[in-house]
Amino acid sequence: MPPLSRCMVRLALIYLVIGTGCGAWRLAALAGTVPGAAALGVIHRDLVLLGWLAHLALGTGYWILPRLPGEQPRGNPWLAWLALALLDGGLLLSALAAAGGPSTPPVTGRGLSGAGLAIFVCLLWPRARAFGAFGSGAGLR
Secondary structure, eight states: OOHHHHHHHHHHHHHHHHHHHHHHHHHHHHHTSSOOOTTHHHHHHHIIIIIIIIHHHHHHHHHHSOOOSSSOTTSOHHHHHHHHHHHHHHHHHHHHHHTTOSSSOHHHHHHHHHHHHHHHHHHHGGGOOOTTTTSSSOOOO
16 A cells, blocks of 8 residues: 555544534534534544545545556656645634634635545546556456
8 A cells, every 4th residue: 555545544434423523523512511612523524535535535545546657657656645635724724714713714625625536637647448458468358
């Protein structure tokens, strides 16, 4: 498994724990047992959808999709790391904006996350082929 995929799967598990914790806290706040947390719904949604699901799917796809022939079989690794940085930076900005932190609007964070997702899709798109489509092996026919 390439280092980027390992990093993304580990981050996905971290986002799952934090996002689930935010969801549990929000449920407890709705039940009236803990102090209210209005922004936790947005944070929970972002961390579980973009943090857990997107990281797990993209990290697994980066690892498991057929490799391209040539020197960079998985595409440009620097571009993949940039996409991960944009995705995580956008998640952090969105969570902070929802919690009332910085004065940046949540759209900025979501735009960064969207750019990271778009870069990852562009990296993975050429690799989405049938097994054996690159001439190595018999493939499934």
